[in-house]
Amino acid sequence: MAKLSAQMSALIASKYWETIALADMDDAQWEAICDGCAKCCLHKFIDDEVDEAHYTDVAKGEEEMFFTDIACQYLHTKTCQCTEYQDRTELVPHCVKLTQENLPEIFYMPPSCSYRRLHEGKPLPSWHPLLNNGKAHKMHSAGMSVRNKTVNELAVDMNKFEDRIVTWPLNVEE
Numbered sequence: 001m002a003k004l005s006a007q008m009s010a011l012i013a014s015k016y017w018e019t020i021a022l023a024d025m026d027d028a029q030w031e032a033i034c035d036g037c038a039k040c041c042l043h044k045f046i047d048d049e050v051d052e053a054h055y056t057d058v059a060k061g062e063e064e065m066f067f068t069d070i071a072c073q074y075l076h077t078k079t080c081q082c083t084e085y086q087d088r089t090e091l092v093p094h095c096v097k098l099t100q101e102n103l104p105e106i107f108y109m110p111p112s113c114s115y116r117r118l119h120e121g122k123p124l125p126s127w128h129p130l131l132n133n134g135k136a137h138k139m140h141s142a143g144m145s146v147r148n149k150t151v152n153e154l155a156v157d158m159n160k161f162e163d164r165i166v167t168w169p170l171n172v173e174e
């Protein structure tokens, strides 16, 4: 079993997410907030014609967000990690790299996204790796990641992506 790095152990022990605002976190603190669910690697779209059932109370205007179960071709569907992390924004122009600067765009993230939760004043969920010695197994077993739920974008007809709309990415487990 992989051992936690000294840096990650120190981060976990400090419980910094309870006292430091997202905007004030350093790079390591910021990166560790990502729970690794990979829901942000699913294809999604906004329908601004819809005038009811708002996806989120922080969404803009009349926009509604829909998630599909179609995953980016660079996602490792078992580990839920990006196989091209360093080059991801070049390879996939629509790949959203959440930063402190684009936090106002966070409504693009699912309600369970740990950045979004902190941004909305909520605590990290009990399954978060930072609360489980750096491990992701509780997140997977709680069904909060995309593991075993997706199809590869190369295996589907993207012109019919509306057929693949799913609601499970909107689920939240505390």
Ligand code: SF4
Residues within 6 Å of the ligand: 033, 034, 035, 036, 037, 038, 039, 040, 041, 098, 109, 110, 112, 113, 114, 115, 116
């Ligand atoms: S949805 Fe949020 S927490 Fe989950 S992988 Fe994406 S950025 Fe990280």
Ligand code: SF4
Residues within 6 Å of the ligand: 040, 041, 042, 072, 073, 074, 075, 076, 081, 082, 083, 084, 085, 088, 089, 091, 092, 095, 096
């Ligand atoms: S390039 Fe990587 S991080 Fe970006 S959407 Fe694809 S799998 Fe996710």
